[in-house]
Amino acid sequence: MANPNLSVAPPPPVAPVPAPRPVALELRDLTTVFPGDDGPITVIDGISLAVRDGGTLAVVGESGSGKSMTFLSALGLVASPGRVQRGEVRIGGAEILGRTPEQLRRLRGAVVSMIFQDPLTALNPVFTIGEQIVEVLRAHSGLGRAAARARAVELLARVQIPDPSRRIDDYPHQLSGGQRQRVLIAMAIALSPKVLIADEPTTALDVTVQAQILDLLADLQAETGMALVLITHDLGLVARYADDVAVMYAGRLVEVGSIEEVFSAPRHPYTRALFRSIPRLDGPVDEELPAIEGQPPNVARLPPGCAFEPRCTLGHGRADCCTKRPLPLAGDRAGHRSACFHADRLDQMEAAR
């Protein structure tokens, strides 16, 4: 409604395009290594991503491709002996990677929150859900016990837990899987974060519950204007909820773009292989990632060139693919970039179909 293009006033002389919303979370060249038997193993390699206020970025890829590790790295949660080797993490424009552990702790849960795949194991079994929400509230605010508890009841109501003032004293094992994920969402939004990272939030849940949880997240996002990062296997969810999509393979980004661009004209053979069973954006989309022939890559032993080359039907055996260094993301069609030596051939093939 505040779109300047629709305003009646004469168009401003300089900026005819709407100013893009500010970037909420931005990663630049983020790289994390773990020590290995033969030197450090790069588990995520030069990841650059951004998500704007109110926007939704989906991150897809096979398990082990580094999706979760990317965001754990960003939040300073990489377990020893792993460490972030280089890169920048900006929240609202401010660089945070160099901050002290205590400063990072204050950001986590308050400015950037995270919810996880398995709500069955993500809640502490020996504390009531109320105690756990209060713990998060009191970690970041000076709320007293009673005030924190009252706020916890409000939060439970907000995530549509029925009879919240009674359920607050329940232990996790007394709740269903869907309710537990709602409790975790309540914890995650307790401090009204700018960014919510949802790491496969519905993978462990019933299909009917999945939609409820995601609709709840979408509602909360519309209400608070927070940015949402959706880490997922489920391309159907990507199509339905995301604005942008980032595809990861073997710890590297292989394609980034708006979902319209990426779904209609994928510029990386891996993305194409992922989408093969989903011919059109408007077709049936409830598909899991299809199996791709060949072994999933071992990040400890990647080939010098493109990591996907051994499984690629397009570039397999080509000298440029397997001997050069991995190609950086390239291309500039509306921010649609990919890391393939043969992206233009892909375009032609796509057009020929």
Place this chain on the structure above:
Amino acid sequence: MSATVTASAPPRRSSLMRYFRHPGFLIGTILLTAMLAIAVAAPWIAPWSPLDTDLGNTLAPPSAQHLLGTDQFGRDVLSRLIWGTRTSLQVAVAVMVLSLSLGMVVGAVAGFFGGWVERVTVSVIDILLAFPGFLLALALVAVRGSSLESVIVAVALAYTPRVAAVMRAVVLTIKPRPYVEASRAIGMGNLRLLFLHVVPNSLPPVIVVATIGAATAILAEAGLSFLGLGVQPPAPTWGNVIADGQSFLASNPVISLSAGLCIAVMVVALNLLGDGLRDTLDPQMRRSSGKML
């Protein structure tokens, strides 16, 4: 082309080597090997006979002739310690073999067959675990008479229920695995199933328990010998040497202290071995055995 091969082939490393990358396991193995060498070579490396008394030279302080001095009968302490290595290793190996074989059978039967067999076995294990192990061993030695065999049987019996408990727990985690159910579905007999799937899978965690059992056995043997209920003097065992030296602690502390150090080194070695095995096993097994310990 070669890039393709290296990309898909996981790094292959002999599984044995994995164990030796664990510093504790490595140190434990080296120490134990050294102990084994000493035990085997005892007749050649011991400077004196462990039994020959020299009443003209009792309680001598350490000297070039007697590196650790002599005891109240003039016996060379170092030689007694070297020969004592044999007793300790004998006890450790025998207890390990006995409690492993007995405990594995009992635990496997309980876990695998379930039903009343399991309930009865678990009750018996619980009852035996209620006895302080050392007390049970002490009582057994008391009624059977003191001898190396009694000590071994007593400690093995005290440790068997622990092995059985772990074995049962492991079997219970393995039983519902798909390959076991599949074998069952194609009509494989219980016994074949047991030896084909269950026993090989349960060996590592059970060996961890048995290793720690062997360490406990050495401590128990020393304790029983110290109380005069173990291997009877003048046989050279570390526990006996400590007991001999106890009366002369003020004047000749070397006797008891050096024997205690020998025990500690051996037990440290076994514990390091056990820790190393446990750390190197896959986390799932570590969990199932960790809870029992």
Place this chain on the structure above:
Amino acid sequence: MDRLTRQLTQLAITVFGIVTVTFFLVRMIPGDPAQYMLGDYATEEALATLRAQLGLDRPVIVQYGLYALRALTGDFGASVVTGRPALEEILSSLPDSALLAFAGLAIAVVIGIPLGIVTAERQGSWSDLLIMVVALFGISFPVFWLGLASVLLFSQELKWFPALGASSGGGFLDQIHHLVLPAGVLGVSVAAYITRLTRSAMLEVLNQDYIRVARAMGVPQRRVVWRLALKNALVPILAIVGVTFAWSLGSAILIEVVFSRPGIGSMILKAVSARDYQLVQAGVLVLAVAVVLVNSLLDLAYGLVDPRLSAR
């Protein structure tokens, strides 16, 4: 309530099992127990009297029934040496042993549990490595050797504490003074064990998803470890304490000998050398029942810590 009933049943079965085991334990004596007790030079007449007195002339099953019935009423027969009832002998030496064992266990818990938590929190650090090496040696030295070494150091060299006896007749402070060294040695030895097991229990909990979630939500490290993780680790830690109770009773026997303290350990040892097997039997039985009782209490405590257990 259901849980309590089930536990009481379990307790009854275990105690009955202990009675059975102790009965057959002494039946493992090769040959004639009466001969064993009285030695090779006993007269045939004396042997017959003792057999009749112990009921050894009846069938084993009858003996077992009688033994079990009497044991349930607290009658464990009489000491062959002193003629006093075995229970009386035991009860008179129980307080000394209980004092030693509980003092040792208390020291072990106070040292071992915090060290286990701290080392788990700092896994892989130098302080972790140092403490774990010390703990490894702590479980590897025989407890009686630690006792001897501490007598050498603290009594004979430094003269801080008396080496022998319990000063049972002396004043309270004197008794404490005599208790420090034996209880300290027992405590340190058991603490090493508790440290190791607490550390692995905590490491297991610290690896759980809900701990990662708490960290991801910015809960401070101190709260994560000492509140959120510790309450989860409490059930395995209580189980560890239960196991070490049995262990410290065994060690207490050796400690009593090293420090010449009166107690159940010294009593059993004396009974063993006097072949007073009724007393040995009764002593082993009482200690095993004590272990079972302590562990049952701990079992009940689990339910207070973990809501999933009390719900079942």
